[in-house]
Amino acid sequence: MNDWIFYSIASGSSGNCYYIGNDQYGFLIDAGISARSIVKYLKSINIDIHKIRALFITHIHKDHTQSMCVFGNKWNIPVYATQTFFSMMDRANYIHKKVAVTNRKYLEHEGRVQLGDFHITSFYIPHDAVDNSGYIIEYQGKKLVLATDVGHVTPRLIQAVQEADYLIIESNHDIDMLMNGSYSEKLKIRVSSNMGHMSNHEAAELVRSHANPNLKQVFLCHLSEENNTPELAVTTMSDALQHKIPVVALKRKEACLFDLL
Ligand SMILES: [Zn+2]
Ligand SMILES: [Zn+2]
Numbered sequence: 284m285n286d287w288i289f290y291s292i293a294s295g296s297s298g299n300c301y302y303i304g305n306d307q308y309g310f311l312i313d314a315g316i317s318a319r320s321i322v323k324y325l326k327s328i329n330i331d332i333h334k335i336r337a338l339f340i341t342h343i344h345k346d347h348t349q350s351m352c353v354f355g356n357k358w359n360i361p362v363y364a365t366q367t368f369f370s371m372m373d374r375a376n377y378i379h380k381k382v383a384v385t386n387r388k389y390l391e392h393e394g395r396v397q398l399g400d401f402h403i404t405s406f407y408i409p410h411d412a413v414d415n416s417g418y419i420i421e422y423q424g425k426k427l428v429l430a431t432d433v434g435h436v437t438p439r440l441i442q443a444v445q446e447a448d449y450l451i452i453e454s455n456h457d458i459d460m461l462m463n464g465s466y467s468e469k470l471k472i473r474v475s476s477n478m479g480h481m482s483n484h485e486a487a488e489l490v491r492s493h494a495n496p497n498l499k500q501v502f503l504c505h506l507s508e509e510n511n512t513p514e515l516a517v518t519t520m521s522d523a524l525q526h527k528i529p530v531v532a533l534k535r536k537e538a539c540l541f542d543l544l
Contacts, residue, residue: 287422287543289449292316292324294504295535299347299431301451302330303420308399310337311354312418312429315346318353324538332358336398339390339405340364341431342412343371348378355382363390365405365414392416406443409434411478419443427451427543431505434478436489444493449543452490454503454520454532455480456510464510480505483516487523494528500541503532 288309290302298316302325303309309330314321322332338354340362341347355362362382366389372378390396392407392414402421409415410432417430417440428447430440444450461471461482474480481489490501501524503516513532520530533539 289427289451289502289541289543290324290328290330291502291504291533291539291541292321293536293538294533295506295508296346297508297535298349299341299505301429302335303401303427304330304334305400305422308334308336310339310398310401310403311335312339313341313347313431314338314350314354315344316349318350318357321350327538328540335360337388337396338362339403339418340368340416341408341418341429342410342415343368343375343378344412344432345377347432348372352380352382355386356380359386361388362386363388363396363403363405365389365391365416367414371413390416406439407437408432408440409437409478410480411473411476417443419446422543425449425543429504433481433486434476435481436485441489441493444489445495447494448497449500449502450490450494450498451502451504451533452486453481453505454483454486454511454516455505456482456507457512457515457519458482458484460515461507461510466509474507474510480507483511483519487520490520491523494524498528499544501528501530502541503530506532506535508535 292300404419427449429451
């Protein structure tokens with residue numbers, strides 16, 4: 284039995300990128316920082332680009348897609364997203380380079396793909412970008428669930444949380460910090476709307492109410508720099524879980540490596 288790893292390379296509005304793999308191969312979810320940085324971080328833990336079998340995209344916002352074309356076109360790594368995502372990409376003027384058709388892989392919500400011993404299922408998460416995807420990764424009978432840029436909780440997200448052995452969940456802002464902070468009124472409304480981002484309290488309530496007894500660890504992702512602190516996000520979640528489950532805030536611009544069992 285091979286252990287697997289979760290490597291958070293970047294997390295937050297200035298860029299998102301996660302690697303999941305075993306000692307032979309793995310895949311990325313989102314490529315929202317430069318390809319050069321992603322490759323450098325992977326190298327620092329001895330992961331060569333040739334070990335990457337796929338790139339999965341959550342949604343079209345730049346903090347999730349910045350270097351997807353480099354992975355798709357330069358290294359011929361298959362890029363997985365929904366068909367609607369790719370047509371949006373084709374129409375988006377601000378995306379100058381498009382993923383080559385030959386490297387596009389369509390994965391609709393509730394679709395499932397196998398990469399070696401990993402099974403990856405996509406599911407819909409509401410957000411102000413079409414077809415935002417969460418991912419459920421199964422490996423040797425365990426499930427890692429990733430839900431980022433969460434506008435609001437849906438029955439499908441609850442179901443995913445109920446199944447999770449490991450959970451990566453957005454804990455974007457503290458609502459008081461957001462409302463009393465420096466964002467414009469328009470941006471405050473966007474972030475807190477039901478198609479925006481998930482607050483610390485919403486994430487804590489979701490996990491407290493629906494986590495199963497096998498949940499081993501919670502990773503808080505996509506923290507706001509302005510409207511949150513890692514300490515506050517972790518405390519809010521840990522208090523809700525009565526400190527029974529380890530909670531970690533992923534760093535915005537620093538890579539963190541976790542061994543999963
Ligand atoms: Zn984002
Ligand atoms: Zn987004």
